[in-house]
Every structure is written in structure tokens, then in C-alpha cells.
Amino acid sequence: AIIGVKQGDLLGPILFTFFMAAVMETWRATSSYELPTFRSRPDFQMTGRRSTARGDEFTIGDSEYADDTGMPFCSRRDLDEQTPRVSAHFGRWGMEVHEGTLDPSGNVEKESKSEVLFCSAPLHTYTNASTFDGADLSHVMLPRSRFIRIVSEFPYLGDMMARDGSDGCAVDSRIAAAGKAFGALRKCVFSSTSVNFAAKRAVFESIILSILLYGCEGWSLTERHRQQLRVFHTQCLRAMCRVTRKHTWDHHISTQELGQRLGIETIDTYITRRQLRWGGHVRRMDYDRRLPRRMLSSWIAHPRPRGAPKMTYGRSFCKALKQFHIDHE
Structure with missing residues (x-):
């Protein structure tokens, strides 16, 4: 076969990693749109940070694992403009974005495996929470009667992501x-x-x-x-x-x-051990070179909405440290 990599070939995963890196590097070089911006510091403060605190600013434009690619967009306008470009860009590299198709009458002929997760603000910040103040949650339409649907829950790499950010x-x-x-x-x-x-x-x-x-x-x-x-x-x-x-x-x-x-042992013990094992692994990463390490102590420069704060990863991790009597200060 001259398409793809040979099954069982030890070089296959390595070659595919280089291939996907080239796909995304060329995408970043030819695209310009608003990206989510974060701030971080090389400390380990995961809770209680002021939103106005100074830090190293960085953006995240994509996340890849094998051929699974996630791309954040900050507005519906960017989503509508960039999604056809993403599909065309991957097509030029011989890759296919799994899009849904509509029949001539406009009915769904094939569902889209690729999906868009709409991430909402806290519901109490909306005037009309049922419609998210009129947010457009219709399908993202593409050329040739193709579409990508917008969902409230999204499976990614074996886990689930929800519209409200909860688990x-x-x-x-x-x-x-x-x-x-x-x-x-x-x-x-x-x-x-x-x-x-x-x-x-x-x-x-x-x-x-x-x-x-x-x-x-x-x-x-x-x-x-x-x-x-x-x-x-x-x-x-x-x-x-x-x-x-x-x-x-x-x-x-x-x-x-x-x-x-x-x-x-108790289920809390098993959970805490896994969280601390992963936290220790990320903590040992190089702050200047590894994105997970930066995200560990990151925040966004936006004030938190009024109301009781939701459970965050930082608070959950500090709770795990406390359970094993580990000082997190």
C-alpha cells in the first residue's frame, strides 16, 4: 500500500507525529484569528489568584493527540469563517474532517463525527439563560451541503467535556x-x-x-x-x-x-492517588517548554462573575493534597 503507514511499523507513530506537526505548523502560519489568552507564573498557586495579577501571557490555538485535533474559537463569527478553512487545509494534506451531510431537502443524511462544543458563561450571567441571550447554536454550514453540529457534551480522548465546564x-x-x-x-x-x-x-x-x-x-x-x-x-x-x-x-x-x-481502599483514596501522581508529573515539567506545566498555575485576566464560585481543578487538587497531609503553600 502507498497510502498511510504500514500496520505494525515501528516508525509509523513517529512519522505520523511529524506529519501532523507539519499540518498544524502550516495552519498556524497561514491563519489569523482571536485565540484564548491565559496568564501563568512559574509558581504553584492554583487557587485564590487575583484576575488582575501580572504573569506570562500565552495563547492556545490547538491540541492534538494522534489524529484527534481540538481547536478553540472565541466567537461564532470566527467559527463560521475558520471551519471551512480548517476542512480545506486538512484536505490539502490528504486528511479528511468527518463532516455531516444534508440531502437536497435539508434533512440530515449522515451525522458529523466532528463536533463543536459551545462553552457557556455561568447561567446566572445571562438575561435569558434558556437561549444564552440568543446565541446561535445552529449547525456550522460548509460547502457541498455539509455541516458540523454544535453539542452540549463532547467526548474527547475517552473523557467527556460539558458546556458548563463541569465534570x-x-x-x-x-x-x-x-x-x-x-x-x-x-x-x-x-x-x-x-x-x-x-x-x-x-x-x-x-x-x-x-x-x-x-x-x-x-x-x-x-x-x-x-x-x-x-x-x-x-x-x-x-x-x-x-x-x-x-x-x-x-x-x-x-x-x-x-x-x-x-x-x-476507599474510592476517594484511589482518586487522590491518581490526581497527585499526575500533578507530580506535571510539576516536574519545564515551565518554559511544556504547556501542561504552564496551565497548572494559569488563570484568565477576567473577573469572576458574582455568586458562589464553582469547583475548580485547583481547589480539587488542593483538596487531594490536604487528604494526604501535604502542604500546598
Whole structure:
């Protein structure tokens, strides 16, 4: 074959990385539109920063992983103007943006795999929150009866992103996926009397928890989200110990006791360990060369809207540090 890279070729991923770098470098060199601007400092202050504080300003124009590309646009006008150009640019490099198509009568013939996530401001800042003050959320129309739809939730690299910036949809999707995996193995492993607790724990930690907590390193978890994960975790513990909820009530068996039988820790402990492991990895990155390190202590030069502050990644990470008694000052 003369198209693509050979399956199993060790050079394939490396060559494709160079190829995508060339695609995006030429895009950046030939495009000019407003990009989201952030400020950062080479410290580790993740909460309580004043929006007017001085720092190193930088912009983010795109994010790539293999052939998955994310591109932020600051306005509907930029979105409408640049989306056809993005499609044409990738086409010149032999790449195809997965767009939807409309039939002659205007009905959807094929859905678009590529999607646009509209990120809203806090709802209380709108005069009419139901319409986001008249924001245009119609399809982005492209030449040849093609379109890209605008969504409120967007799956990206195995995780979920929501319009309001919360991680509720990510938690829900992870619980659903982990529940399916647990159900598939329940009869033959988790509820089986011929499988000992050590084996159940090994399978649960390596498969179920890996599915459940995928992407949790970047979650901003509220107490409601944590409680959802705790409930699922407790249900799994009861199933592995072959006890019902009524049995635990009648015999006063606590979730902690079930975990001790299996040698499984609390779900909060597993989450915190993953968050701290990832945080330590990013903390050791070079501030001047690595974007994740800059984003770790970044903020935007815009005052926070009135009202109770939402849970942020910085607050969630500081909570993880506090749980393990690590000084974050």
C-alpha cells in the first residue's frame, strides 16, 4: 500500500507525529484569528489568584493527540469563517474532517463525527439563560451541503467535556462504562464462590477501577460527584462480598468493613492517588517548554462573575493534597 503507514511499523507513530506537526505548523502560519489568552507564573498557586495579577501571557490555538485535533474559537463569527478553512487545509494534506451531510431537502443524511462544543458563561450571567441571550447554536454550514453540529457534551480522548465546564457528564459516563464491565464479569468472577478475595481485588483494581477513574486526574470533583462514585464503589464491594444492602443493615456491616475483607481502599483514596501522581508529573515539567506545566498555575485576566464560585481543578487538587497531609503553600 502507498497510502498511510504500514500496520505494525515501528516508525509509523513517529512519522505520523511529524506529519501532523507539519499540518498544524502550516495552519498556524497561514491563519489569523482571536485565540484564548491565559496568564501563568512559574509558581504553584492554583487557587485564590487575583484576575488582575501580572504573569506570562500565552495563547492556545490547538491540541492534538494522534489524529484527534481540538481547536478553540472565541466567537461564532470566527467559527463560521475558520471551519471551512480548517476542512480545506486538512484536505490539502490528504486528511479528511468527518463532516455531516444534508440531502437536497435539508434533512440530515449522515451525522458529523466532528463536533463543536459551545462553552457557556455561568447561567446566572445571562438575561435569558434558556437561549444564552440568543446565541446561535445552529449547525456550522460548509460547502457541498455539509455541516458540523454544535453539542452540549463532547467526548474527547475517552473523557467527556460539558458546556458548563463541569465534570458531571464525565462521571456519569465512567460509572456507566464501569458498570457494564462489572456486570459482564459479575457471575464468573465477582460473585463467584470459587474465586477468592485476592483474585477479585486484582481484577477489580486492574479493570473496573481503570475504567471508572479514566481521566479523573483532570476532574474538578464536587461532593455530589464524589458521592456518585462512592455509591458505585460500595455496590461493587457488596457484590464481591456476596451481601445485600439489607444484609448490611441487619448486621451493621459498614462499607469500611467490606473493604477490609477484600483489601480494597476507599474510592476517594484511589482518586487522590491518581490526581497527585499526575500533578507530580506535571510539576516536574519545564515551565518554559511544556504547556501542561504552564496551565497548572494559569488563570484568565477576567473577573469572576458574582455568586458562589464553582469547583475548580485547583481547589480539587488542593483538596487531594490536604487528604494526604501535604502542604500546598
